[in-house]
Amino acid sequence: LRRLGIDEISLVKGQGKFIVVLVDIDSGKLIGLVKERKQIEIANVMKKWGEEILERIEEVSIDLTGNYKSLVEKICPNAVVTVDRFHVTKIIHEELNQARIAEKKTALELDVEDRKKVFDSLKGNKYTILKAEDKLTDKQKIKLDTIREASPLIAIMHSLKEEFRNLFDTSEDSGTGILRLLNWLEKAEPYYQKRFIF
Template identity: 60%
Template sequence: MQDYHKPFNESLDFVEKKKNFTNRYAQSITEQVVHSDINNVAKNNKLTEEEVWSMVKNVANKILPVDVKNLQKLGIDEISLVKSQGKFIVVLVDLSTHKLIGLVAEIKQEAIKKKMLEWGDKVLNQIKEVSMDMTGNYKSLVKKLCPNADVTVDRFHVTKMIHEEFLQARIEQKKAASSLKAKERANLLDSLKGSKYTLLKAENNLSDADKVKLKQVKDASLRVGAMHTLKEEFHSLFEKSNNLGDGILELTDWLKKAQPYYKKSVETIKRWLGEIVGYFESRTTNGIVEGINTKLKLLKRCGFGFRNLRNFEIRALLFWHFPKELAQ
């Protein structure tokens, strides 16, 4: 005879085993975390941070690891999440989908290799292009792991290098003003003061006031003026070159003219010429990675509850990969 007085527990498929919350509730909490942070979500829902994080991890286990089976264009970059501490992490991005696909805790080749090997040989062999900066730390590794990939240097990094050398020349001009006569010194310093963003901005985007400032700088410093003209020519050749042949010729001509002014940049470009001119064929840009890096820094600043990189990676990956159907 069946004992009707014996207690029993009904199995509910919408409640995780050994969990006291429903899947729908966990998804709702996780969506809130995606757009906020652990601390505020806990307060707003009268939960502990541990309870919130438990739900986030529960949902993340169903979504992660990220599906990379269609990965063909990979972007690799470095980012410092803690300013002035010199500690960098590596950011891995699918340049076709513009989404983060992984973070590596350190910039050592072994750490990056371990992360990429998780994707499997099939994915690594199908990658056609890897875009990176010019640190030199990743090129040999990529050649080994991704035998069918072309390594390209993103124009963003080359442009950034040129801008840095340009601004350094501006600073040196200000220092050199001390050797000039009083009137000339005052004129040069007054012209260079507040000119940083005017000099870096694309000339066709300058306001009337910016144009006046630019002319003032060029009249006061022939060197800065010449470097500005070269900077604009560099931008233009990457915008207008329609094929590999034209791109190489125009870049080679630019290097000759730029040699007296951009010595460091010219030498670096020559060392990486093959990878840089690859842009003229693929037109691949790593610029999207900068947007992702900016978002990662923002997430770090409001990332209450993230005490290690793995937790931070989960939070970051959920931002780019939380399914829309779960958010509805």
């Protein structure tokens, strides 16, 4: 075991009942289930693997919803903590949607013509801006162009969202990927207010 993934899964949607899944990232094999999200419970399951295995773990990818960084630092002394890209994508989507909602509210203060243009383009188009651009239908692409024209802020944030998504698909190696990610973080900071460094 070199790379471990720790993730929370909801048992019953909307009821706050979760289990924690421990996965060997390289093989995709499930190696542990924990009935509770408490750090002590997760630590107890992991400690059963033995100190030798825990010391060999080089990387632990964590779920941002749980506070697992301190746990990993205690029991996997040689591991680097990373964040699952899908959780970062979720944060980007949440912030982009919040910006869309805020832009709609701001549009109500504009003159009638501008208000209609901005408000109408943003209303009901959450999934048009969140969906991967290369997966949009022709109709959705037209809507996206209308949104970009009506809201420069959403246009920039959407472009940054797409750039982040493409980072992982187009980087030739990890060194290039890291440099591109650092560049992206610098560009995104004024627009995406949540911090990705924890």
